[in-house]
Amino acid sequence: MSSGNAFNETHAHRGDQPIDMAELRRYRQGAGAPAAELESAVGQARRVTLSWSDGRSGQFPLMWLRDHCACDQCRHPMTRERLYKLLDDPLWERFEGDEALASLEFDARSLTLVWQDGHVSRFDAGWLYQRCPGEELATLLPTPTPWRAGFAPEHVEHADFVGDSEGRSRWVSALLRDGLVMLDRGPCELEEVSRIAESIGPMRSTNFGGRFDVRSVPNPNNAAYTAIGLELHTDLPNWRQPPDIQLLYCLENDAEGGESSFADGFAAAEILRAEKPDAFRVLSETPIDFRFQDDGHDIAVREPVIDLDAEGRPREIRFNNWIRDTLSLPLDRIEAWYDAYRAFWQILRRPEGRVELTLAPGQMVAFDNRRVLHGRNAFDPNTGKRHLQGTYLDLDMLQSHLRVLSR
Known part of the structure; x- marks a missing residue:
């Protein structure tokens, strides 16, 4: 990859099999997640830009994506706790340039990144949709509402x-x-x-x-x-x-x-x-x-x-x-x-x-x-x-x- 040049986009249609992102929150289609599909994924410099069918787009820093890999090497398969240690990643210095990512591919439901050290990270597109940087992640909790005159419990x-x-x-x-x-x-x-x-x-x-x-x-x-x-x-x-x-x-x-x-x-x-x-x-x-x-x-x-x-x-x-x-x-x-x-x-x-x-x-x-x-x-x-x-x-x-x- 060279600075300022986009990665080659590869469409790898994997069907509807959801990707386990090592958490229980609903993020898949049909389970409370948005129905929008991933339409494009472009890697450039230190970020990957994603666009969905409903018009939403978001830029994801490469270091954020690597930190959130949910494979069994990076997340404990039983506890879902993070195992990846960014301090020990030899690729970390490369995230500031354009040398950390080797390739990417995507389909309507997923994004796959291959890093220069050979590690593969796969992401569910619905999970990424909910976590676009700058977008407030729904908490699933009601907002505390001040009482008005006449309030009754x-x-x-x-x-x-x-x-x-x-x-x-x-x-x-x-x-x-x-x-x-x-x-x-x-x-x-x-x-x-x-x-x-x-x-x-x-x-x-x-x-x-x-x-x-x-x-x-x-x-x-x-x-x-x-x-x-x-x-x-x-x-x-x-x-x-x-x-x-x-x-x-x-x-x-x-x-x-x-x-x-x-x-x-x-x-x-x-x-x-x-x-x-x-x-x-x-x-x-x-x-x-x-x-x-x-x-x-x-x-x-x-x-x-x-x-x-x-x-x-x-x-x-x-x-x-x-x-x-x-x-x-x-x-x-x-x-x-x-x-x-x-x-x-x-x-x-x-x-x-x-x-x-x-x-x-x-x-x-x-x-x-x-x-x-x-x-x-x-x-x-x-x-x-x-x-x-x-x-x-x-x-x-x-x-x-x-x-x-x-x-």
Whole structure:
């Protein structure tokens, strides 16, 4: 190959036999992948340019193609993990010029590259289509959507959740999209919340254990274990990695009061940004101390109330007035922080942004604890019993479960 000159194109029709790209994601025709066929493949300098029948085209660097070879020498045939080591490839220096690739051939469904060292790499055309550089690869996961006025959580029957993948997919999708979802008409059995959680992944343990009971108890070490009203909050913001997903399963709820309330922290943060940008900046740029302490634990962290991702979008809310520790800030920043905190709290209390409901026995609420704030009204334990069981799940396991279901 000489610099600036295209490779000779060779059409090698191999039929419809798909190429195993060492992953389980759907990328083949007829399995959720695009129906477009590969029409041309031209190698030039350090890249291969591919064009498909629907008009899409993409340039793929040679080093990227070599790194993504899926043959048994480059990917473990059982684990699908990468075996190829780019640091040890003697051809690597040639990728900067035009000497790494010996030839290429393609058909409507595949691309085959022969490297100068004799190694052969074959690629499924549908797999390449989904991974054109510059094109966003579909995640198979719903995009988190801020609540609008009048929002109501989706309800899924317990029988549908345990009985078929469609019902479970709806439940998981709603939880990932809205941060809040209901499960209705389940059995009033101890540990049912554990069984539901473990059908998705292992329960996330904390200093309160793997599964916890929410009811009024003597000598409580947490406000949840009293009968008092609970202001909107997120759980365990004093952890470096607070629990992602919380499940609360109602077993008994005969006491007067105790209604549950929820608010979308991401939506509230965006309202704060629009109405009081200085307050938003203070809460997103100022780390403060959160701390939980009892006879056996003292867990603390310093983080902002609103955490942003690389694009400046809310990624996590840490709001729990009970376990804010001493506000340790320079004197000239203390008043501004309190003003910002009050402004955010006032937005969270707006009724149009809240969902209020009374959990019935056999009903479970699930919510994103790092996005959705939850609270409850005070209840009178002398008027009846109120018993919820709860646990936490990692977001990674929830996302993994939906990807598996989508296959």
